[in-house]
Amino acid sequence: MLYLDHAASTPLRPEAWAAMEDFRENFGNPAGIHGVSRGAKNAMEEAREHAAHLIGASRSDEIVFTGGGSEADNLAIKGAWDAAGLRSGVVVSAVEHKAVLESAAYVERLGGKASVVGVSRVGVVDPAEVAAAVEANTAVVSVMLANNETGAIQSVTEIAERVKSVNPGSLVHTDAVQAFVSETLSVDELGVDMLSLTAHKFGGPKGVGLLYVRDGAHIEPVVHGGSQERGRRAGTHNTMGIVGLVAAMAAADSDRERFREMVAEARHRFEATLIEAIPGLRVNGPISNRLIQHSHVGFPGQNSETLLIRFDQAGLAAAAGSACQSGAVEVSHVLTAMGFTETEAAEAIRFSFGWTTGPGDAELAAKIVVDVVESLS
Amino acid sequence: MAMSGGVDSSVAAALLVEAGHDVIGVTLKQWEDEDGNLPTAGCCTVGDAEDARRVAAQLDIPYYVLDYVDEFRRAVVEPFGRLYLAGRTPNPCVECNRKVRFNALLERTTELGCEALATGHYARVGWHPSGYQLRRGVDHLKDQSYVLYMLTQDQLSRLRLPVGELTKPEVRAHAKRLGLRTANKPDSQEICFVGNGNYRDFLLQHFPETRSPGVVVDMEGNQLGTHEGTAGFTIGQRRGLGVAVQEKKYVVDIDSASGTVVIGDAADLLAEGCVVVDVTFVAGRAPLSPEIEVKVRYRAEPEPATLGQGPGGWEVRFSEPQAAIAPGQAAVFYQGEVVVGGGTIERPLSDG
Numbered sequence: 058m059l060y061l062d063h064a065a066s067t068p069l070r071p072e073a074w075a076a077m078e079d080f081r082e083n084f085g086n087p088a089g090i091h092g093v094s095r096g097a098k099n100a101m102e103e104a105r106e107h108a109a110h111l112i113g114a115s116r117s118d119e120i121v122f123t124g125g126g127s128e129a130d131n132l133a134i135k136g137a138w139d140a141a142g143l144r145s146g147v148v149v150s151a152v153e154h155k156a157v158l159e160s161a162a163y164v165e166r167l168g169g170k171a172s173v174v175g176v177s178r179v180g181v182v183d184p185a186e187v188a189a190a191v192e193a194n195t196a197v198v199s200v201m202l203a204n205n206e207t208g209a210i211q212s213v214t215e216i217a218e219r220v221k222s223v224n225p226g227s228l229v230h231t232d233a234v235q236a237f238v239s240e241t242l243s244v245d246e247l248g249v250d251m252l253s254l255t256a257h258k259f260g261g262p263k264g265v266g267l268l269y270v271r272d273g274a275h276i277e278p279v280v281h282g283g284s285q286e287r288g289r290r291a292g293t294h295n296t297m298g299i300v301g302l303v304a305a306m307a308a309a310d311s312d313r314e315r316f317r318e319m320v321a322e323a324r325h326r327f328e329a330t331l332i333e334a335i336p337g338l339r340v341n342g343p344i345s346n347r348l349i350q351h352s353h354v355g356f357p358g359q360n361s362e363t364l365l366i367r368f369d370q371a372g373l374a375a376a377a378g379s380a381c382q383s384g385a386v387e388v389s390h391v392l393t394a395m396g397f398t399e400t401e402a403a404e405a406i407r408f409s410f411g412w413t414t415g416p417g418d419a420e421l422a423a424k425i426v427v428d429v430v431e432s433l434s
Numbered sequence: 435m436a437m438s439g440g441v442d443s444s445v446a447a448a449l450l451v452e453a454g455h456d457v458i459g460v461t462l463k464q465w466e467d468e469d470g471n472l473p474t475a476g477c478c479t480v481g482d483a484e485d486a487r488r489v490a491a492q493l494d495i496p497y498y499v500l501d502y503v504d505e506f507r508r509a510v511v512e513p514f515g516r517l518y519l520a521g522r523t524p525n526p527c528v529e530c531n532r533k534v535r536f537n538a539l540l541e542r543t544t545e546l547g548c549e550a551l552a553t554g555h556y557a558r559v560g561w562h563p564s565g566y567q568l569r570r571g572v573d574h575l576k577d578q579s580y581v582l583y584m585l586t587q588d589q590l591s592r593l594r595l596p597v598g599e600l601t602k603p604e605v606r607a608h609a610k611r612l613g614l615r616t617a618n619k620p621d622s623q624e625i626c627f628v629g630n631g632n633y634r635d636f637l638l639q640h641f642p643e644t645r646s647p648g649v650v651v652d653m654e655g656n657q658l659g660t661h662e663g664t665a666g667f668t669i670g671q672r673r674g675l676g677v678a679v680q681e682k683k684y685v686v687d688i689d690s691a692s693g694t695v696v697i698g699d700a701a702d703l704l705a706e707g708c709v710v711v712d713v714t715f716v717a718g719r720a721p722l723s724p725e726i727e728v729k730v731r732y733r734a735e736p737e738p739a740t741l742g743q744g745p746g747g748w749e750v751r752f753s754e755p756q757a758a759i760a761p762g763q764a765a766v767f768y769q770g771e772v773v774v775g776g777g778t779i780e781r782p783l784s785d786g
Contacts, residue, residue, distance in 0.1 A: 363545045366498050370458075370547055387501070433545055 059373045059422050063258075063411025064205055064235060064351060069305075070260030070312075070412065076304035077262065080297050087294050088285065097296050104303035111306045112252065113243030114269055121268045121286045122299050126234040126255030128279070129268035130156035132290065133230040133251045134197060136276030138164050141196030146170030148190045148198040150182045150211070151394035154232055157199050158390070170194075179343040180209035180395045188219035195224055197251075201232040202240070206391045206407055207342030208351025210236070217248035228274050234258050234266075238309050238412070239317055239349055250274045254306070256298070260412060261305030265298030312412060320410045321349045323419040327408065328352055330423035335430055341392075341405060352408040356430055361406050367429040373422055377406045435459050435552045436535065437490065437497070439482030443554030444489045444616040445608045446596040450552055451493045458548060459490035459497040462539065464506035464530070465627040485616050492614065500542070502534055509533035511627055515641035518665040521690030522762030525732075526625055527581045536582075536589050543592070550592050557582050557773075558598035559590050566590035568716050568773040573601035580732050583766040583776030584714050634666045641665070648693025650677050653686070653702055664690045670703055670758025684758070704755035705782030707739070710765045711747040713777035720775075727768040728752070730759055730779065736768045747780060 060068075080100065085093035087101050106117040114120065123129045134157060138147055149161045151173050161171040172190040176182050182200055191198060198220045203210045217229040230251035233242055238259040244252055251274065255266035270276060270289065282291025309316075331338050331354060339355035356364060361377035368375055377389075392402040408422065435447045437459045450457050461483050483499055490497030510529045517524035535553065543551045556571030557579040565587050571577040585593070597605050609617035628636045637644040644665035650658045659677035661667070666674075671685045675697055684703050687696035708730070715721070720741070727736030728750050738753040750765055759782035766776035 360545075362498075362500060363542065366458075366496075366546050369496060369498075432547075 059418060059425070060413070061408040061410060061418075061422055062374045062376050063238075063414070064208075064407065064409035065376055066257045066263065067238070067260055067411040068413050069262065069301075070308045072308035073256070073261045073301040073305035077297050077301040080300045083296070085296075087296060088283065097294075101294055101296050101299055104299050108267060108303045108306060109269075111303075111310050112237075112254075112269060113245055114271075115245075116272050118287060119269055119272055121270055121289045122294060122302075123266045123268055123290055124295070125264050125266040126154070126232070126253050126258070127156035129253035129255070129266050130154060130199075130230075130232055131160050132268050132276065132279050133157075133228075133253060133270075134160035134199060135163065135279050136289070137197035137228045137230070137251070137274070138169055139277035140275045141194070143168055145194045145196035146172065146192060148172045148174065148187060148195055148227075150174050150176060150187070150200045152176050152180055152182070152204050152206075152209070152391045153199060153201055154205060154234070155390075157201070157232060161199075169196075174200075176209075176394050178396055179341075180204055180207045180391065181343055181346070182211050182216070184212050184215040184219050187216050188223050191220050191223040191227055193224060195227040197228045197230055199230040199232065201234075202236040202242070202247075202252075203233075203348045203351075204342070204391060205235045206351075206389055207353045207395075208235070208348035208409075209342045210240075210346045210348060213247050213249060221248070228271075228276075235348060235351075237306070239313065239320065241310075241313060244269055244271070251276075256302035256305050259305055259309040262298050262301045265295050265302045267302065309412070316412055317349055319416070320414060323410050323414050323416075324349060324352050327410075327419040327423050328354075330420070331426060334423075334427040341395075350410045352410070353405060354408065355401060355405045357404060359404050359430060359433060361403055363433070364406060364429060367433070368425060371425045371429060373425045375406050375408050435495075436539065436554070437461050437486040438554065438622075439485035439489075439616065439619075440554065440622060441609050441614070441616045441619050442556070442597050442605055443486070444614045445600075445605045445612070446552055446554040447489065447495065448493055448608065448612050448614065449596045450594070451495060457493070457495045457552075458546065459486060459493075459495050460539075460546075461486045461497075461499045462502045462506075462534065463499050464502050464534070465511070466503055485619070488615055500539070502538065505534050505538050506530065506627075511640070515637060515644070515665075517762050518637055519641065519644060519690060521664050521688040523668045523760040524762045525581070525764050526627070527732075528584065528764050531581055532584045536585060536593070540589060540592060550594050552594035552596060554597055555579075555582060555595050556598055556602075557595050559593055559595055560772075565717055569598070569771045570768070570773070571598045576602045579768075579773045580729055580764065580766050580776075583716070583764065583773050585716060586714070587716070587718055590716070637663075637665050646693055648695065650675060650695045650697060653696065653698045658697065661695055664688050664693055664695055667695050669760035700757065703757040705752075705757075705759045705784050706755050707749055707751040707783035708759045708765060709744065709746045709749055709780040709783060710777040711780045713748045713775060715775035716773055717775075721767075721769060723769070725769075726750075726774060727770075729766045729768065730756060731763060736766075741767060748777060749783065751783070 083096050085097035087098035105120045108120050109117045147161050147164050165171040174186050200211050200216050213231050228250040231249045232253045234255050250271040252269040257263040278289050280291045337357040341353040388402045435457050437443045487497050510526050514524050514526045540551050555578045556576040558569040560567040560569050570579045644663045646663045667685050683697045686698040686702045724740045726741050728739040729736045739750050761779050763779050765779050767774040
């Protein structure tokens with residue numbers, strides 16, 4: 058199977074596996090006082106420091122471990138809104154992950170205000186529009202670092218600056234779930250107060266992630282209970298997952314240069330072959346300001362559902378839209394926000410390259426794609 | 435292989451795999467709740483899709499859910515409401531087969547790289563020197579050929595119906611032998627998109643204009659009571675008439691324009707024939723002999739009749755008068771085991 062769906066999930070890196078394997082007997086609950094607990098607690102706090110360092114955070118207590126990216130996004134939006142009072146509001150972009158959009162909708166249902174800022178035809182948010190949506194009682198602004206479908210990179214640094222100049226009290230959050238594997242991040246350079254990551258997008262295990270929360274930024278918990286994570290996230294720590302998360306972060310960080318070279322080359326060859334062989338093919342998203350691992354392509358006159366099944370039969374894994382509960386492909390809210398017609402949206406497929414992508418993969422994948430498309434034309 | 439998550443299509447898929455075919459399982463997502471997800475109650479639920487997925491995994495075949503929500507709404511659900519509003523009794527399964535399964539999905543099978551489409555219907559595709567034949571399922575209690583009468587030669591040539599040769603107990607025995615998780619799953623009875631609820635509640639929810647009060651009258655036109663909308667009634671219906679009467683009374687006529695429901699005795703329900711429109715013949719032409727058997731409801735035995743052409747369409751004359759001929763339902767023509775064709779009942783004929 059040729060796997061070009063790394064944006065959905067990418068294979069576990071050996072470094073993450075090794076770290077978790079080494080942790081096998083370190084079973085203690087970090088909340089206890091005895092030696093067994095201390096062993097787990099120490100390992101987790103070391104991981105926390107390392108994680109902070111890898112995203113340029115100055116303090117380890119700015120890291121809140123969560124059960125993945127969606128939980129981190131929920132905590133950022135709902136937690137900041139709750140802390141600012143239920144009459145406050147949130148500002149999000151229209152192409153955010155559902156975890157952000159649905160959290161904003163939740164805020165609205167409970168009487169807060171949710172403002173959604175639109176995007177251009179290539180899926181880019183205008184920082185001025187974001188700033189214009191910020192009000193005196195805006196609790197949090199959330200714009201993702203890069204989009205999970207198109208790979209469009211947003212001007213988060215500029216957005217953060219503009220938001221702060223309108224309302225220094227508004228917190229700025231960014232969902233960096235897709236970006237971390239290929240982009241070097243620094244929370245200070247970005248100027249954000251909160252940032253979400255999830256392990257399985259860069260080679261860690263599933264079900265574990267983190268939310269960076271800048272020192273001084275106040276958020277209320279979403280999961281209530283014990284005082285873990287300084288009262289910001291209750292529940293016994295997923296210690297083995299946390300160790301795997303941070304080992305994968307470190308591995309992705311040191312592998313980033315090789316990753317960028319390999320993937321940039323692969324995507325370039327893949328897209329060049331497709332553009333040459335398939336008349337009318339569209340590459341969606343911004344031309345330059347897009348994650349190097351994403352290739353979001355529109356096949357004129359084709360149905361993405363049919364294409365994906367044919368690709369699967371031919372041994373190529375890719376994705377379209379987002380899968381719903383049943384597994385059917387749904388029209389993507391991201392493409393709708395970009396002004397795509399239903400037909401254009403239904404013709405689009407996302408190919409995403411990853412750390413296991415090999416030198417010959419691009420040609421092989423392009424050949425399968427071209428063969429299938431030609432057989433259907 | 436169209437897999438609903440029920441025992442019949444599970445066994446059909448398993449038999450094809452056992453016979454050495456390369457099989458792909460698909461479930462059609464036809465209906466969704468307001469949140470865009472599969473319903474959690476009734477048929478076509480998340481649980482059903484999950485059962486289909488698990489069976490496909492057990493059989494080690496690829497499995498996909500295909501989105502047919504828009505087609506289904508357009509071709510099945512909207513006409514369902516429209517026809518009830520017009521005082522008719524629609525048959526959504528027939529429309530689903532005509533427009534969705536054996537049209538949109540069958541066309542799709544070629545695109546998906548498949549040679550044929552298989553379903554878990556109790557009916558058989560046979561070959562005769564004159565062409566493909568659609569035959570009743572071996573198990574007459576489960577026979578589903580009634581909802582397949584619209585199939586054409588081209589469609590039959592690309593259709594496989596593996597359980598049509600089996601009885602339901604045999605299907606369940608196969609499911610047990612193969613250890614399929616759906617072996618003891620109860621049969622679905624309801625209209626899939628209506629789910630466990632009442633179809634009247636469904637109509638009120640999705641077609642609010644069906645709430646349109648009117649009167650219930652007897653054969654002489656005397657008002658006996660009132661009702662909340664003619665869409666709540668079907669020809670031949672006996673329960674829930676909303677009037678207190680001594681003898682058994684049945685709905686014998688529905689006039690949606692004036693909002694009138696007419697009730698009468700069992701004898702008033704009898705018709706000597708019916709006019710059938712939008713008729714199609716499986717062989718592509720009418721049978722040589724006009725002597726047929728006709729089924730006017732899904733759950734009825736074929737009754738002897740003759741088929742002829744009248745001014746308003748094809749006319750069916752029953753050998754014995756038949757009760758509860760409901761306009762909108764399918765009239766399906768048989769000659770023995772063979773489905774000759776069928777169409778939509780336009781109106782009963784009682785003039786002899």
